[in-house]
Amino acid sequence: MSLFEIQNLNKTFYGPPDTQVLFDLSFSIKKGEFVSIMGPSGSGKSTLLHILGFLLDPSDGVFRFDGKEYCEHSEEEIAHVRNKKMGFVFQTFNLLPRQTVYENVSLPLKYSSTPESDWDQRIKSVVELVGLSHRSDFITSKLSGGERQRTAIARALVNKPEVIFADEPTGNLDTKSGDVVMDTLKKLHKEMGHTIILVTHEKETAECAERMLYIKDGQIESDRKIH
Amino acid sequence: MNFKQTVLTALSGLSTHKGRSALTILGIVIGVASIIAVMSLGSGAQQLIVGEISQLGAETVAVIPGDDITDPTAIFADLLTQRDVDALSVRSNVPDRLEISPIVITSGLVSYRGESYRPGFIIGADAEFFAETFGMYASDGASFTKSDIQAGNRVVMIGRKVKNELFGDSDAIGESIMIRDSRFRVVGVSPAIGQRAMFDIDELVLVPYTSAQTYLVGGSGFHRIIIKADSPDHVNRMAVDIENTLRDVRNLRPDDSANFSVVTQQGLIDQISTIVGILTAFLVSVVAISLVVGGIGIMNIMLVSVTERTKEIGLRKALGATRQDILRQFLMEAVILTVAGGLIGIALGALVAFGASLVLVQVLVTGWEYSFPISSAVIGVGVSATVGLVFGIYPANQASKKSPIEALRYE
Numbered sequence: 267m268s269l270f271e272i273q274n275l276n277k278t279f280y281g282p283p284d285t286q287v288l289f290d291l292s293f294s295i296k297k298g299e300f301v302s303i304m305g306p307s308g309s310g311k312s313t314l315l316h317i318l319g320f321l322l323d324p325s326d327g328v329f330r331f332d333g334k335e336y337c338e339h340s341e342e343e344i345a346h347v348r349n350k351k352m353g354f355v356f357q358t359f360n361l362l363p364r365q366t367v368y369e370n371v372s373l374p375l376k377y378s379s380t381p382e383s384d385w386d387q388r389i390k391s392v393v394e395l396v397g398l399s400h401r402s403d404f405i406t407s408k409l410s411g412g413e414r415q416r417t418a419i420a421r422a423l424v425n426k427p428e429v430i431f432a433d434e435p436t437g438n439l440d441t442k443s444g445d446v447v448m449d450t451l452k453k454l455h456k457e458m459g460h461t462i463i464l465v466t467h468e469k470e471t472a473e474c475a476e477r478m479l480y481i482k483d484g485q486i487e488s489d490r491k492i493h
Numbered sequence: 494m495n496f497k498q499t500v501l502t503a504l505s506g507l508s509t510h511k512g513r514s515a516l517t518i519l520g521i522v523i524g525v526a527s528i529i530a531v532m533s534l535g536s537g538a539q540q541l542i543v544g545e546i547s548q549l550g551a552e553t554v555a556v557i558p559g560d561d562i563t564d565p566t567a568i569f570a571d572l573l574t575q576r577d578v579d580a581l582s583v584r585s586n587v588p589d590r591l592e593i594s595p596i597v598i599t600s601g602l603v604s605y606r607g608e609s610y611r612p613g614f615i616i617g618a619d620a621e622f623f624a625e626t627f628g629m630y631a632s633d634g635a636s637f638t639k640s641d642i643q644a645g646n647r648v649v650m651i652g653r654k655v656k657n658e659l660f661g662d663s664d665a666i667g668e669s670i671m672i673r674d675s676r677f678r679v680v681g682v683s684p685a686i687g688q689r690a691m692f693d694i695d696e697l698v699l700v701p702y703t704s705a706q707t708y709l710v711g712g713s714g715f716h717r718i719i720i721k722a723d724s725p726d727h728v729n730r731m732a733v734d735i736e737n738t739l740r741d742v743r744n745l746r747p748d749d750s751a752n753f754s755v756v757t758q759q760g761l762i763d764q765i766s767t768i769v770g771i772l773t774a775f776l777v778s779v780v781a782i783s784l785v786v787g788g789i790g791i792m793n794i795m796l797v798s799v800t801e802r803t804k805e806i807g808l809r810k811a812l813g814a815t816r817q818d819i820l821r822q823f824l825m826e827a828v829i830l831t832v833a834g835g836l837i838g839i840a841l842g843a844l845v846a847f848g849a850s851l852v853l854v855q856v857l858v859t860g861w862e863y864s865f866p867i868s869s870a871v872i873g874v875g876v877s878a879t880v881g882l883v884f885g886i887y888p889a890n891q892a893s894k895k896s897p898i899e900a901l902r903y904e
Contacts, residue, residue: 321811321898342815349813360808360901364509376498377813421812 267333268294269429269461270318275327277313277484287313289484291327295463297428300455302464302475310484312433315465319352319431320344332428349377353422357434359414363407367398367417370406374425392420396450412443419450429461430454436471448474494818503825510798514830517794520787521834521880522841525873527780529842530849532869535773537850541861542769543762545688550758551725552591553626554732556581556718556739557754571752572714576742581720586738589727594622595715597705603655603698605670610658612651613696615672617705620650620681626719629694631681634666637701641680645703650681654695672698675708728757784876787834788884795827795888806892807900820893827885828878835877839870 277288287310295301295318305311316322317329320336329336331347339347353374354360361370371389380388393402396416406414415435422430432451436444452474454460466472473492480488494502507514558572578595581587597617602609616623620636623629629650630636637648649670656665656679665679677700686694706713722731732755739753756764799806806819814822843865850863 316898319811321901322896345810345813345815345818348811354811356901360804360811362805362808365505369505373809374812376494376502377809377815377818425813 267297268330269297269299269332270295271328271330273328275317275329276325277310277317277322278325286325287484288317288324291484291486293479293486293489295461298455298459298461299477300452300462300464300475301477301479302466302472303479303481304466304469304472305481305487307467309481311465311467311481314481315431315433315463318463319354320348345377349374350425351428353419353425353427353430355415355418355422355430355432355435357437359406359411359418359438361406361414361417361421364405366403366405367393367409367420368402370417371420371424373421378425380425388424389420392423393417395423396420410443411439412446415439415443415447416450419447419454423454427460429463432462432464434466435464436466436468444471494814494821499818499821499825500829502822503829506802506822506826507829513794513798517791518787518830518834518837520790521784521831521877522838524780524784524787525835525838525877526842526845527783528777528876529839529865529869529873530845531776531780532773532872533843533846533863533865534849535769535776536864536866536869537846537853537861539766539769539773540864542765546758546761546765550626550721552722552728553758554720554722554728554735555756555761556720556735557756558714558716558752560751560754572712572716573718573753574715575713577739577753578715578718580738580742581718581735583738587720587731587734589722589724589731589734590720591723592622592625592721594619594626594719595702596717596719597702597710597714598716599705599709601673601709603651603659603670603672605659605668608659610655612655612698613693615698615700615705615709616692617700617702617709619702620699622719623699626721627692627694628686628689629683629697629699632684633664634679634681636681642701642703645707646701647675647677647704647708648680648701649677650683650699651679652683652693652695652697653685654693655698656682672700673709677704677708728759732757781876784880788831788880791827791830791881792884792888795823795885796891798826799823799888799892802892803895803900806895807897807902810895810897811901816893819895820889823889823892824882824885827889828881831877831881831885832874835874838877839873842869842873 271294273292275288275291276286278284278286291314303311303314313322317324324336332351368389371393372385375385375388390399393399396419398413398416398420401409401413406417409417435447435451439447448471451462451464455462464472464475472478476493477491479486556573556577573595578593581590582593584590599615601615602611619639619642621639624636631650636650637646641648649672651665659665659670660668665682668679669676670679683694702715720731720735722728736751736755740751743752745751809819846865847863850861853861
């Protein structure tokens with residue numbers, strides 16, 4: 267069953283001037299898939315990821331997540347989906363810099379209905395999963411780029427989401443740290459069965475996925491299996 | 494997000510900018526402190542005045558010229574007359590009357606061999622009645638007598654401070670002093686008594702009311718007639734009798750308004766409490782303007798904070814925060830700031846009022862007591878929380894309306 271179903275989707279940023287960035291996109295993503303969305307800068311790949319991640323409204327077309335049309339979600343439900351079913355990893359990490367790894371990872375739990383008694387165990391297990399147990403009480407501004415991104419991955423995982431969105435997750439990292447982050451994402455897909463949608467402009471990074479959507483000028487140029 | 498997490502998140506948000514938070518609440522601290530200080534001093538003043546009046550005794554009733562004791566023009570009203578006193582002295586007119594004494598009140602310089610002094614008041618009264626009612630008795634010499642009153646003798650009893658100012662350590666009894674332009678012989682000096690029922694006894698000069706009329710005021714009017722009932726339980730009944738008697742004497746028709754006032758102690762306490770209450774409320778409302786200014790300061794800083802924390806807001810929304818969550822978080826920050834400011838303001842205001850009451854006791858009024866009305870603390874916290882809610886809602890609403898992705902892209 268498809269987790270995401272997209273048919274004839276368009277996105278226009280209304281100006282002036284109005285700017286259409288996505289044109290008539292149609293594709294679907296199954297549960298458990300690892301898909302990379304690749305394309306040059308300005309191609310609309312991040313915009314597509316934001317629409318898939320319920321962070322941005324599509325202008326028209328069909329967009330279903332888990333069988334339910336996006337427009338049928340209330341504002342509360344959209345927030346709930348982002349909180350419970352999706353995890354986000356951004357290029358710029360987007361951590362609260364004066365808070366610890368532990369506090370940053372706990373953030374999504376505060377907006378969920380998970381009982382507070384379960385928080386500690388959940389946080390510790392995801393921090394351990396990304397290999398940051400020894401840094402748990404560190405202020406995130408004191409961490410290296412790779413450690414910050416792994417903190418962001420732990421935060422994305424803490425609510426046990428169905429899908430993880432990674433927007434240029436290695437864009438701000440050196441090669442070695444980037445490899446660690448990509449290994450973590452691959453592990454989450456292979457061993458834990460998470461659906462992962464990765465946006466990147468780097469071919470090598472995109473090829474870590476099992477399927478690649480190539481976007482250029484807001485249109486899908488190719489949609490192919492890699493592995 | 495539940496209430497506890499909202500509070501913790503708000504506290505965490507504020508603690509990252511401790512210096513700014515402290516400066517933000519300064520306006521609220523000053524505003525609330527001012528309100529508390531004014532209310533506390535107002536309450537102290539009220540207690541002092543009520544205490545002073547209460548010293549007269551619950552059975553005392555005063556007749557005053559004019560129909561409104563709070564009306565400043567009442568001093569121009571026709572004075573009370575000997576006819577009034579005579580009518581009220583008739584037992585059948587006022588059966589509950591125990592004693593009656595007219596009083597003349599004036600002021601002016603007293604002097605003795607080149608030494609001049611301006612006492613608090615120069616009172617013309619019956620010395621015996623005055624001793625019973627206000628506690629002014631002679632420790633040196635003796636009070637003047639009823640025969641002095643009948644004869645209109647120029648005799649005087651003086652308070653301890655007046656004696657010290659004019660005579661120093663010398664004996665005053667038998668000496669003559671000038672009151673305005675008339676010579677009076679000192680027959681008695683009271684000991685140091687201090688404040689009693691609105692008069693500083695040590696600063697009084699007491700002469701027979703007949704002498705005061707003849708030599709000091711001119712004319713035959715009285716400024717007060719004080720009447721004591723035989724029992725505090727009969728005061729209200731006696732007040733009605735007094736009113737009816739005086740209306741008869743003055744030929745007032747039933748629909749004519751009275752040109753005199755009959756004031757019981759409770760009535761006086763109620764009226765003065767009302768006046769002090771209105772004055773305090775007026776001062777509090779003036780001071781409250783500073784709270785509005787403080788509130789605008791909070792709104793301003795919160796708006797800056799919202800702009801500064803745009804990325805954080807976007808992140809929280811991306812991680813599942815609803816509009817309500819963001820609204821509540823920023824509103825909670827504003828309320829915590831103002832309530833903290835309010836609590837500090839209450840402590841500061843209480844401290845200022847306490848310091849002021851110490852100064853008042855030492856310098857001005859001996860009977861002043863420090864008072865901290867609990868209602869002022871409740872009002873302080875309530876008002877500051879309301880200021881937080883009112884002035885926090887706009888910035889909080891601005892924060893909650895931010896689109897997550899636009900906020901995340903904000904640099």
